[in-house]
Amino acid sequence: MTYEPVIGLEVHVELSTKSKMFCRCSADYFGKEPNTHTCPVCLGLPGALPYINEQAIDDCIKIGLALNCTISEKSLFERKNYFYPDLPKGYQISQYRWPLCVGGKITLDSGEIIRINRAHQEEDTGKLTHKGKDTLIDFNRSGVPLVEIVTEPDFTDVEQIRDYAKKLQQLFRYLGVSNADMERGDMRLEANVSVRPEGQKELPSYRVELKNINSFRFMVAAVEYEIKRQTEALEKGEKLSQETRGWDEDKRQTYLQRSKEEAHDYRYFPEPDLPELILDQKKIEQIKKSLPELPWDKSNRYKELNIRVEDAVRVAESIELSQFFDDALKHGKKHGVKPQDIANYIVNKKPDIEKVLPTQIIEDIKDKKVGVIDNNEQLEVLAKQAIEENKKSAEDFKAGKENAIQALIGGVMRLSSGKADAGKVKEILTKLLLEIKN
Amino acid sequence: MSLSRNQVKHVAKLANLPLTPQEEEKYSEQLSKILDYIDQLNSVDTSGVEPTFNVSGQENMMSEDKLGDCTISQEDTLSNTPKEERGFFVTKGVFEG
Numbered sequence: 001m002t003y004e005p006v007i008g009l010e011v012h013v014e015l016s017t018k019s020k021m022f023c024r025c026s027a028d029y030f031g032k033e034p035n036t037h038t039c040p041v042c043l044g045l046p047g048a049l050p051y052i053n054e055q056a057i058d059d060c061i062k063i064g065l066a067l068n069c070t071i072s073e074k075s076l077f078e079r080k081n082y083f084y085p086d087l088p089k090g091y092q093i094s095q096y097r098w099p100l101c102v103g104g105k106i107t108l109d110s111g112e113i114i115r116i117n118r119a120h121q122e123e124d125t126g127k128l129t130h131k132g133k134d135t136l137i138d139f140n141r142s143g144v145p146l147v148e149i150v151t152e153p154d155f156t157d158v159e160q161i162r163d164y165a166k167k168l169q170q171l172f173r174y175l176g177v178s179n180a181d182m183e184r185g186d187m188r189l190e191a192n193v194s195v196r197p198e199g200q201k202e203l204p205s206y207r208v209e210l211k212n213i214n215s216f217r218f219m220v221a222a223v224e225y226e227i228k229r230q231t232e233a234l235e236k237g238e239k240l241s242q243e244t245r246g247w248d249e250d251k252r253q254t255y256l257q258r259s260k261e262e263a264h265d266y267r268y269f270p271e272p273d274l275p276e277l278i279l280d281q282k283k284i285e286q287i288k289k290s291l292p293e294l295p296w297d298k299s300n301r302y303k304e305l306n307i308r309v310e311d312a313v314r315v316a317e318s319i320e321l322s323q324f325f326d327d328a329l330k331h332g333k334k335h336g337v338k339p340q341d342i343a344n345y346i347v348n349k350k351p352d353i354e355k356v357l358p359t360q361i362i363e364d365i366k367d368k369k370v371g372v373i374d375n376n377e378q379l380e381v382l383a384k385q386a387i388e389e390n391k392k393s394a395e396d397f398k399a400g401k402e403n404a405i406q407a408l409i410g411g412v413m414r415l416s417s418g419k420a421d422a423g424k425v426k427e428i429l430t431k432l433l434l435e436i437k438n
Numbered sequence: 439m440s441l442s443r444n445q446v447k448h449v450a451k452l453a454n455l456p457l458t459p460q461e462e463e464k465y466s467e468q469l470s471k472i473l474d475y476i477d478q479l480n481s482v483d484t485s486g487v488e489p490t491f492n493v494s495g496q497e498n499m500m501s502e503d504k505l506g507d508c509t510i511s512q513e514d515t516l517s518n519t520p521k522e523e524r525g526f527f528v529t530k531g532v533f534e535g
Contacts, residue, residue, distance in 0.1 A: 024506025
């Protein structure tokens, strides 16, 4: 029997508001002196009362709208009760039964659709540092606005997870709601992984939660490991159970953190200190109108201009670059410069968009007639020369360091004065290097 | 309405409270009585009544996103902790159980 993975993701993203979610302490905590951005509210002192940050609510609605969610007319906060030192109140203010945004979807590059169950507003916890037998606590992060986005269990492999995480990160930056830097912990991932016999419609009776994994690379490794571990267990006829697992990078395997018996019992109840949110359609429409053109809409529009898919995605990478590209398109149209030629110029020459004007690159393309070199024979000659000049990178690539190819692509670009078609160069280099290998 | 010893143990565990067997017995009695008292509310017919979560009648109470003057000093923040180190609160290691 063959098995297929069933994976759902939870993404937490910290909003880049000035102040915290329920008090007006600074939310800019990263790298700051510990416990200096704190007040009675975010320290959970008795009698302190929370006060909702409107910008955070607007940002959460933006995220929900961009993910095609329905924005709830009535939304409530609830207390999620658990006992842990990072949570001074003994509960986290979160949303449970009345989340702000429900039922959306996002389309991956492959065309597959991932359904979004909900996007809700909550607050971050304090930061713990473990030191020998002690745990050190810094509450600067306590109460920083956090949005949680939960998908349906629609993922079947890690490629989809990569693409989804990349798309969300890009979206947060486009919307200007978060830096979404995973290394700094602005954006965190949790995965629910199980496997079922191929063709089975029902969800498996168990699921393994992968949590507290603070690097995207480790999360992908943990998901891959779990798919393998669970498939092998089922093949052996073993029964799998509901549990939470973490990732041990030294051993390159997941390990049991908490079993079902120890599962949390959060005893959610509506937060009595916060009045409910009633959102009128007018406000939602206003926010909708304020959204920028989204990255996938941009790349779709570029594709309609007969721009190659991968280039369309590249020039839509950031809102700044796509704005630059749009300006260049407008100017190029007047001078009869083809959209694909502009895309080639940007992808290959990587102009510094903060210094160069869009009109300048059009002049450049027109005047110098910088034709792109996409002739295979010509490119092969250049590629061979680049490999000859940089044997170290060639060896590294053959040894499995896929990134080493970047240096060689750079070599070809230099040799061609930036005129080579980067996409083709990569193809040709890969082919040449693999030939030498065999 | 009675609360069993096991339920009391469970609630104590969730709140991280160590209870002796005598205390478990004592609290199971006391908490059961409290629940009985609250249970009187169940005699009221509330069918067709929307649950109320907030009695102020307010909605959309929100603040502009700007820094306020609520923040206190590190010294004040740490003033009630029995143990601190370089500006951090210090607690028993959470991995020690």
